[in-house]
Amino acid sequence: MAIQTISAQVRLLESSIGHQLLKPSGRTVVLTDAGRAVFLRADEIFLLGSRIPEEAAAAATGPSVRLSVGLSDGIAKLAAHRLLQPVLATSGLKLICHDGELEQLMAELALHKLDLVLACQPPPHNSSFRLSSERLVASRVDWYGPVALVSDQKIAEFPQSLKDLPILAPTYHAALRERMDRWLENLGIQAQIVGEFEDSALLSIFSAQGMGVFPVTELGSADLVNIQSLKLLGCSDGLNEEIYGIYSSRSKNHPLVRKILNI
DSSP: OOHHHHHHHHHHHHHHHTSOOEEEETTEEEEOHHHHHHHHHHHHHHHHHHHHHHHHHHHHHOOOEEEEEEEETTSOHHHHHHHHGGGTTOTTEEEEEEEEOHHHHHHHHHTTSOSEEEESSOOOTTOSSOOEEEEEEEEEEEEEEETTTOOHHHHHTTTGGGGGSEEEEEOTTSHHHHHHHHHHHHTTOOOEEEEEESOHHHHHHHHHTTSOBEEEEHHHHTTTTTOTTEEEEEEEEEEEEEEEEEEOTTGGGOHHHHHHHTO
16 A cells, blocks of 8 residues: 555544644654554454454354463463363363463453453552452462482471472462572572473473472362372472462453353
8 A cells, every 4th residue: 555545544534533643753753642542442443353254254153152361471381271171161162372471461451352361460550451350269389390309208308308309490480489489498498490491381391301399389280190200299388379360341241251250
């Protein structure tokens, strides 16, 4: 499309809404405050429009239910699966999961690109996104490790035995990491951190290969019992991980979101 055509369309839109959308900035132009507001709304409109072919095709083949969930960096994927379990048997379900930074996921939720965000913390009180949250679970943290490292003696001496074991830890993207550090410090344990992982599933794989012991929420540990090379070292007293479901006023009305939030 020619630049002249675009300029004419912008002027026509400005005339229609009664506000200037662009302003000069050096040798180029930038969005005004009104322009930014229109851009955000237009982005939402284009997103809805892009879904029309997909939703029309789905309607032609049978009823479907779309659920878009954002998984914040640091959240245990095994735990996320457990929290989504109540809706996974929904007839015609189309589940879409995205990983990302919490701030970005909240922005997408506010723009209705997502229906729900699972995170290890609620939205900040000073957030401009006007989102709400429900605490879904406060899960105890268990410790697992490779059979070669988790001896009967190490189990009996837990948690003090952690001072003698290599530890695989989540990165500081996860809220659990800071709580884990404080918990170990309160016990007087100087941790031997030999690896840090953003992905909890990847962390468990490295542990299963003998690299070290690692913390996992009780909610996610249920899926580890089938990994024969991993063994329970101990259960933490006073160390928990909280998971929140974050939603917008619009997505709160989604039937599957309400089922997950139990509201």
